[in-house]
């Protein structure tokens with residue numbers, strides 16, 4: 118019982134941090150500001166979304182995924198909905214796409230009937246969601262049979278807390294250090310001066326087993342190298358250009 122209360126308290130503190138720092142995300146990761154979104158993430162989601170018309174974007178932020186899919190011209194969704202718990206994100210999403218349907222809601226309690234969508238997208242969201250069991254269950258519930266779930270994460274193996282490129286001048290070795298991979302943990306990182314964002318780390322098997330348990334079967338998994346625009350901006354990553362930052366899963370509901 119006390120664990121449950123504790124989880125709820127942490128989840129609500131995490132949501133408050135996102136509320137406070139929504140503008141940091143909007144300014145730095147949307148509207149062309151981020152090469153990984155422009156060169157890799159948005160094109161991949163667009164390619165995997167072809168032919169789907171009832172789309173739900175979970176943790177939509179300022180709505181860039183719904184905007185991209187709506188603007189694509191071909192196979193424009195009949196129904197594109199974005200949900201996010203942050204008021205500041207939902208307000209900005211509505212401002213940026215007048216015609217969009219954006220609602221305040223969390224992944225673990227979605228305000229939709231069973232099998233309402235043929236495509237659900239969650240992009241860089243579940244590493245901020247504490248209640249992962251109920252959130253994946255909800256994704257499966259709102260998805261119709263044969264529907265698709267596109268699931269993008271910061272690579273859970275290679276981007277654990279305390280992972281990174283090590284240049285050891287004493288041993289004259291260079292390598293990518295992996296943090297405490299098996300430890301499920303919540304950390305609050307100062308991603309920029311005075312900007313604090315909560316991250317939940319869990320091993321990849323935790324996600325894969327949850328997907329399968331909820332009838333979401335993996336059809337394709339991608340671990341793309343960081344795109345050229347990112348490498349050009351992040352000189353320190355050049356030597357680690359073969360370490361993926363992103364993990365993308367295309368799953369189908371049976």
Ligand SMILES: C[S@@+](CC[C@H](N)C(=O)[O-])C[C@H]1O[C@@H](n2cnc3c(N)ncnc32)[C@H](O)[C@@H]1O
Nearest residue numbers: 135176177178203206223224240241242245246
């Ligand atoms: C890194 S941003 C990604 C935004 C968007 N998916 C994109 O790719 O542009 C993460 C978003 O997840 C939202 N979020 C945090 N906790 C959530 C939860 N429990 N359920 C749904 N969304 C959540 C945050 O408010 C934030 O807008």
